[in-house]
Amino acid sequence: MKITEVAKKLETTTRTIRFYEEKGLIAPEKASNGYRIYTEEDVRDLRTILALREVGLSTKEIKKALEQNDDFTDYLHTQRSLLYEEMLQIRDMVATVDRIVDMIGKAGKEEQMTNMARELKGLKEKRTSWRDRWNFDDQAKDYDDNIKTTGYRFNVHEHYDEALKMAHAWVNASPGERGVDIGAGTGNLSGLFLRQGLPMIAVDQSKEMLKVCAEKHPQAETRLGHFLSLPLNDKEADFVVSSYALHHLTDEDKDLALAEFDRILGDHGRVVIADLMFRDESDRKSVLESYQESGNEEAVEAIEDEYYADRSRLIRWWEDHGYDVEAHQFNPILHLLYAEKRERGTSNE
Numbered sequence: 001m002k003i004t005e006v007a008k009k010l011e012t013t014t015r016t017i018r019f020y021e022e023k024g025l026i027a028p029e030k031a032s033n034g035y036r037i038y039t040e041e042d043v044r045d046l047r048t049i050l051a052l053r054e055v056g057l058s059t060k061e062i063k064k065a066l067e068q069n070d071d072f073t074d075y076l077h078t079q080r081s082l083l084y085e086e087m088l089q090i091r092d093m094v095a096t097v098d099r100i101v102d103m104i105g106k107a108g109k110e111e112q113m114t115n116m117a118r119e120l121k122g123l124k125e126k127r128t129s130w131r132d133r134w135n136f137d138d139q140a141k142d143y144d145d146n147i148k149t150t151g152y153r154f155n156v157h158e159h160y161d162e163a164l165k166m167a168h169a170w171v172n173a174s175p176g177e178r179g180v181d182i183g184a185g186t187g188n189l190s191g192l193f194l195r196q197g198l199p200m201i202a203v204d205q206s207k208e209m210l211k212v213c214a215e216k217h218p219q220a221e222t223r224l225g226h227f228l229s230l231p232l233n234d235k236e237a238d239f240v241v242s243s244y245a246l247h248h249l250t251d252e253d254k255d256l257a258l259a260e261f262d263r264i265l266g267d268h269g270r271v272v273i274a275d276l277m278f279r280d281e282s283d284r285k286s287v288l289e290s291y292q293e294s295g296n297e298e299a300v301e302a303i304e305d306e307y308y309a310d311r312s313r314l315i316r317w318w319e320d321h322g323y324d325v326e327a328h329q330f331n332p333i334l335h336l337l338y339a340e341k342r343e344r345g346t347s348n349e
């Protein structure tokens, strides 16, 4: 096929096709008269290139994937995660514009505008600045074996199976409900719901964890993404679960994560979290003191390296946002929290 025919077929321009050729994404053969001849395979590649450019993949990424005969899965997962991040940032900006418009003509508006802009900047930074300093990609292959290992002086996985089972039971999902497991890791909690035949989306920031999850649970849908910009639409889930993951976020980030759970949950949505936390700040102090007194340095270091939640703060957030909450404690550091959205307009009094 000649370039003009290809352009017509793909509803593009000859200039665009030449551009991808110059960039090395396609390499059509030249006939003896100097014209390029496009094979069916070239046309197929061009179709792919045009579609992927439209969703924002760079020519560099597309070239690399085509050269490696890659099916683009990795690139598309990353792109989806980035697009959700951008979408949420744009929403935050629109909400700020709305607030500024409401301020027009009011006294002291300049100072309030400055505050709103500062808040917006802070939110932007929060949504984008979380970094994995524990290197979960490297932990993925051995994760399931490691959590079974015993003999540690400080075993954070004591009561692990029990906590996951109880999280599953507390959700009490009905057939057809859609669940999301955030910080899903290798999918141990997702698996309990999948076994029940429920559709589950496993979200994690670690590609390697998601690979292991997909191998163990081919029925799960895996999505790359993070707590602070979840790769899901509003009200897409009936329930959200999360185990052993939230304690990688600071308290302030946890508030934003709970707001993200709230965004993706439908009416009457439920959240169940099994995680490392303390009942409140005074409990944190006394548990830490007891580890210090018994010389358990391992425990003190592990706790200080992460952000074990203040359970009372999480509960307060939910109560302030119209949820009923229940809690259970397995041991000094492991708790289970259940939060359910009340019907709009009802109070818990």
Ligand SMILES: C[S@@+](CC[C@H](N)C(=O)[O-])C[C@H]1O[C@@H](n2cnc3c(N)ncnc32)[C@H](O)[C@@H]1O
Pocket: 130, 136, 182, 183, 184, 185, 186, 187, 188, 189, 203, 204, 205, 206, 209, 225, 226, 227, 228, 242, 243, 244, 245, 248, 249
């Ligand atoms: C200790 S593992 C727990 C995995 C699994 N939920 C379980 O119970 O075995 C923590 C998981 O949370 C994920 N994670 C930590 N912080 C995250 C974040 N900000 N966004 C998404 N995933 C996160 C990590 O990548 C890791 O897979």
